Amino acid sequence: MSDIGKPRAAVVAARGGGASLPAAAGVGLKPEHFLEVLETKPALGFFEIHAENYMVPGGPFHHYLGRIRADHALSIHGVGLSIGGEAPLDEAHLDRLAALLDRYQPESFSEHLAWSSHGGNHYNDLLPVAFNSVTLQRVCEHIDRVQHRLGRRMLLENPSTYVEFAASDRDEAAFIGEVVARTGCGLLLDLSNAYVSCTNHGRDLQAYLRALPLAAVGEIHLAGFARDVDSLGAPLLIDSHAAPVAEAVWALYDEALRFTGAVATLLERDNDLPPFPVLLAEALQAGRRLDALRAPAAMRVVAA
Amino acid sequence: MSRFGGDAAFAAALLDPAQPAPPGLVSWNGSDPAQRFGVHRNNVIVSLIDALADSFPVVQQLVGEAFFRAMAHEFARRSPPRSPVLAWYGDGFADFVAAFPPAAGVPYLADMARLEYARLLAFHAADAAPLPVAAVAACLADPAMLPRLRLQLHSSLLLVGSPFAIASLWGAHQGIGDLAAVDPLQPECALVLRQGLSVAVIAVSPATARFIAALQRGAALGDAVQEASTKEAPFDPAPALGLLIGNDLLLGIGQAPREQGEQP
Numbered sequence: 001m002s003d004i005g006k007p008r009a010a011v012v013a014a015r016g017g018g019a020s021l022p023a024a025a026g027v028g029l030k031p032e033h034f035l036e037v038l039e040t041k042p043a044l045g046f047f048e049i050h051a052e053n054y055m056v057p058g059g060p061f062h063h064y065l066g067r068i069r070a071d072h073a074l075s076i077h078g079v080g081l082s083i084g085g086e087a088p089l090d091e092a093h094l095d096r097l098a099a100l101l102d103r104y105q106p107e108s109f110s111e112h113l114a115w116s117s118h119g120g121n122h123y124n125d126l127l128p129v130a131f132n133s134v135t136l137q138r139v140c141e142h143i144d145r146v147q148h149r150l151g152r153r154m155l156l157e158n159p160s161t162y163v164e165f166a167a168s169d170r171d172e173a174a175f176i177g178e179v180v181a182r183t184g185c186g187l188l189l190d191l192s193n194a195y196v197s198c199t200n201h202g203r204d205l206q207a208y209l210r211a212l213p214l215a216a217v218g219e220i221h222l223a224g225f226a227r228d229v230d231s232l233g234a235p236l237l238i239d240s241h242a243a244p245v246a247e248a249v250w251a252l253y254d255e256a257l258r259f260t261g262a263v264a265t266l267l268e269r270d271n272d273l274p275p276f277p278v279l280l281a282e283a284l285q286a287g288r289r290l291d292a293l294r295a296p297a298a299m300r301v302v303a304a
Numbered sequence: 305m306s307r308f309g310g311d312a313a314f315a316a317a318l319l320d321p322a323q324p325a326p327p328g329l330v331s332w333n334g335s336d337p338a339q340r341f342g343v344h345r346n347n348v349i350v351s352l353i354d355a356l357a358d359s360f361p362v363v364q365q366l367v368g369e370a371f372f373r374a375m376a377h378e379f380a381r382r383s384p385p386r387s388p389v390l391a392w393y394g395d396g397f398a399d400f401v402a403a404f405p406p407a408a409g410v411p412y413l414a415d416m417a418r419l420e421y422a423r424l425l426a427f428h429a430a431d432a433a434p435l436p437v438a439a440v441a442a443c444l445a446d447p448a449m450l451p452r453l454r455l456q457l458h459s460s461l462l463l464v465g466s467p468f469a470i471a472s473l474w475g476a477h478q479g480i481g482d483l484a485a486v487d488p489l490q491p492e493c494a495l496v497l498r499q500g501l502s503v504a505v506i507a508v509s510p511a512t513a514r515f516i517a518a519l520q521r522g523a524a525l526g527d528a529v530q531e532a533s534t535k536e537a538p539f540d541p542a543p544a545l546g547l548l549i550g551n552d553l554l555l556g557i558g559q560a561p562r563e564q565g566e567q568p
Contacts, residue, residue: 052388052389052390053391055389055391056389056391056428057428057429057430057431057459058428058429058430058431058432059427059428059429059431059460059498059501060427060501060502061428062431063431063501079388080388080389081388082388086310086311086312087311090388093387093388096389115311116388117388118311118312118314119312119315120386121315121384121385121386122384122385122386122387122388123315123318123319123348123384123385124347124348124351124355124385124388124390125318125344125347125348125351127311127314127318127344130328162340162341162343162344163329163330163331163337163340163341163344164329164330164331164332165328165329165330166328166329166330167328200340201331201332202332202333203332228343230331230333230335230336230339230340231335231336231339232333232334232335234333234335236343238343
């Protein structure tokens with residue numbers, strides 16, 4: 001059972017040596033910003049799209065994405081594969097994904113450690129997974145299948161969660177480490193999710209970060225959250241993607257970069273969308289940190 | 305592990321607020337897991353209602369945001385999406401609206417939902433190159449051949465017929481024409497088509513609608529003209545063909561076999 005993912009992991013890792021996202025800042029591409037992006041060709045490292053939004057035959061979405069992709073690196077980020085679900089992977093959905101990846105040849109493909117479909121219904125939310133040997137086996141089998149079908153290494157995103165399961169017998173970071181080791185997938189390190197989950201579950205954020213397989217990080221996500229409280233008045237943060245990145249998450253980003261080095265970093269904003277220049281300015285805050293990391297040591301001092 | 309209800313129990317409780325939270329949930333500080341589970345309940349229902357609001361803006365304008373969201377909530381609870389591709393989630397919404405008693409006061413609401421869903425289909429329809437003008441001209445040059453021609457039309461072309469003035473009502477909500485001047489009880493056929501990167505809605509005569517519907521079924525041009533004609537009014541296909549060609553919706557022209565009496 002423990003070696004089930006190993007042979008495939010080696011194959012996938014070998015394939016992963018192709019194109020990758022530049023170690024620069026990117027933003028999520030929204031239809032509201034298509035024209036402005038085309039006209040201004042912003043100095044961003046990449047754009048990211050949600051795969052499911054482009055699983056339509058033709059029309060303006062493909063028209064604009066094709067043109068924007070010609071100018072920029074692209075990350076395709078799935079939100080509907082339900083990798084953490086009990087149900088078998090939806091092969092028709094995998095086919096759609098393969099077709100999309102074939103069409104746009106993105107530098108990166110990523111998905112979530114979560115589930116969203118069951119019994120043929122799709123719930124359009126990233127639902128939590130218990131962490132134990134049964135779910136580990138299932139998640140690894142699903143990721144093996146995804147990587148085999150798509151012929152590429154994928155990145156798996158750490159989740160933002162609000163509840164935990166009595167059925168869990170290990171912690172989230174250890175679970176993710178085992179998945180990465182067994183499948184050869186990379187880690188999409190969502191620092192907002194890390195902050196949200198550690199706050200929501202009283203976890204030690206520093207210990208969580210250090211326990212993750214940080215050598216496997218292929219991309220970082222930064223986003224905003226909303227604040228609520230649980231029934232005892234303790235903070236309950238909601239991963240809303242509807243606000244600027246919090247100061248605490250920027251601090252966590254600085255710390256994470258010390259371990260990961262410069263790595264592609266996405267500013268995620270899906271709701272309460274501001275004008276594009278506002279998003280761009282926020283993304284460039286990440287860009288400046290990445291530039292400072294890449295600069296020679298002497299210049300780094302000056303930049304600081 | 306038997307306390308853990310798995311994905312099935314979790315999923316069942318998501319859309320039914322009358323159900324207790326699924327078993328097997330815990331929290332680090334002993335706070336109520338059911339309240340925390342409520343975050344997912346809210347995420348699911350709000351995201352589905354928002355998806356419907358994006359797809360049916362004029363339906364929402366016709367009944368107001370509060371009514372629309374209550375109606376969409378009911379639809380989402382009864383009919384969660386069957387696919388992660390949410391673009392098609394509105395399929396079935398018009399039928400639901402038609403059978404939703406509180407919406408009966410706006411009798412054209414369901415047909416407006418049909419029209420807006422047709423616009424969505426047209427918006428995302430497959431791209432296809434039109435037949436070059438020279439090829440069109442060559443095919444149409446011989447009047448004797450015309451009745452047997454079969455036209456292949458763009459998949460963004462859709463017809464929505466209604467006993468109500470849905471095309472004019474839709475237009476009035478885009479600032480085209482005066483809403484007060486629209487008689488909702490006037491039957492209309494709406495032709496939905498992609499014009500470049502946007503989707504147009506054009507009111508066409510019942511005869512033109514019959515003509516285009518026949519062509520879409522694969523009828524030969526002569527048969528389509530017959531279907532569109534009445535004893536009193538023979539149908540002139542020239543304006544409709546001009547509309548199709550002018551909007552790059554004619555993709556190909558073939559010939560029907562010579563045999564008589566065949567059905568498409």
